[in-house]
Amino acid sequence: MVSAYNDLDRPPLDERSLQRALMAPGGFVSALRVLPSVESTNTALAAAAEDGAPHASVVVAEEQTAGRGRLGRTWSAPPRSGLFVSILLRPEVPLGAWTWLPLLAGVAAHEAVGRTAGLEVALKWPNDIVVAQGEAEDRKLGGILCETVSGQNAIVVGIGLNVTLRENELPVPQAGSLALAGAESTDRDPLLRALLRSFGTWYGRWAEAGGDARAAGLAEAYRESCATLGRRVRAELPGQRDVIGVATGLDPAGALLVTTADQEEVAIGAGDVVHLRPEDAN
Template sequence: MVSAYNDLDRPPLDERSLQRALMTPGGFVSAVRVLPSVESTNTALIGAAQDGAPHASVVVAEEQTAGKGRLGRTWTAPARSGLFVSILVRPELPPAAWTWLPLLAGISARDAVARACRLEIGLKWPNDLVVAAGELADRKLGGILCETVPGEAAVVVGIGVNVSLRQHELPVPQACSLALAGAESTDRDPLLRALLRSFGDWYTRWSEAGGDADAAGLREAYLRACVTLGREVRAELPGERTVTGRASGVDRAGALLVTTADQRETAIGAGDVVHLRPAAGN
């Protein structure tokens, strides 16, 4: 009998099993599709949302050929080597509160991965999953991209996690995978279930708090998990501007606060943040 896949370390996900486990009465997930290959799970789910897909619909891909990253970047990974998943939400909250969705997704993924894999995981602002300790500290394990759905009061939350990538498969030298970081398990099925349940729990708490991240406990949890805070950083902003200083906090809208050498505090709502190494002798 010919196998449906050729890498025994990377078994496929079972759509029906995931549906039975996740689409339960009182549960968060309303629909789950597992697709063999797509350009981008975000693009696929945005199309489904415009066709009327319900809140909490989920699309998972075994392979992405043009995954979307922040600032228009694209990326690829070997089939079944990671979690490539997008979640549709239709928040019944003022759009001003939606700025917390990328951070909510980050803390949800961080909690799930740390618990399922028994690893120390941190968040590099706003929502990159990174190794939090040891020789591989700051190596990126995954990222998140939230996109609004054109013509809809809806957001697609895309989450990508490097699960079983080997050293030669990493997209960039500063990346990492759960396997390389020493995860106790690299089974994508329980990890995906944990991720979606964690997201559902945090989303429900945030929604019931009216989008108030403090009342939901979201801001406090994020501050504990964010490894950017207290670090010297360089924020690369739109328009080729940069701000350099110490990451001193996260404000009520989820923006990173950077205190510059002249003690001015700047709120960074969008941009790339680079962790700077301490100067020699410091």
């Protein structure tokens, strides 16, 4: 019989312990489940939302067999090798402000990793968590996917973070993990607690400010942790159009502002962004 304890580097999460710690009075989390295996935590939580799951419900999976990323990409990882978590939100702020939620999740992940793993990571606009590799390309540690719930005023925020993924388990050469980056700790329990607490704090500030990211301090926190700003980038937009220039800031909706060589400022609301090396800049 295969046990979750066979791999001592990847112990299982304790659902009851997490519930006691995170569902305490005054806390952010209203409900929390740790599932052994799901295709996607976002899909599982969206189904729960349709059945009436409350705001701030959380689903964590020990294994995702068909996790989803942006643009319909799918991925999977070995059991207990990462954090696979989704958070259900029923925001009482204008719909136009929801575009800040993936950036808010990034700020929370950035804080949690720094606090528990002792590792300096950065955010790549709009939804990647990366670690610098000297002169080499930044390695992607995780990503964020936000999906609205059909027929409801609700959204699911999915966060995936590679924790103990080994070199031979990387899905692509550009990927990485906390362990491979030299993290001081790869214990998923305190990492998850820190992530949800940080998310709850930032969500509370953002909601109290009516979704105004600048008033909540969220815009400034994101700018300080974003590796994209100040870099030359290529934004690959829908319709096979590329925009090349310097990422100079964010607009009020969280879109990336790119200034091209002819000084045109373009707001990028969707699309892939590539950090360019000096030799690739033209």
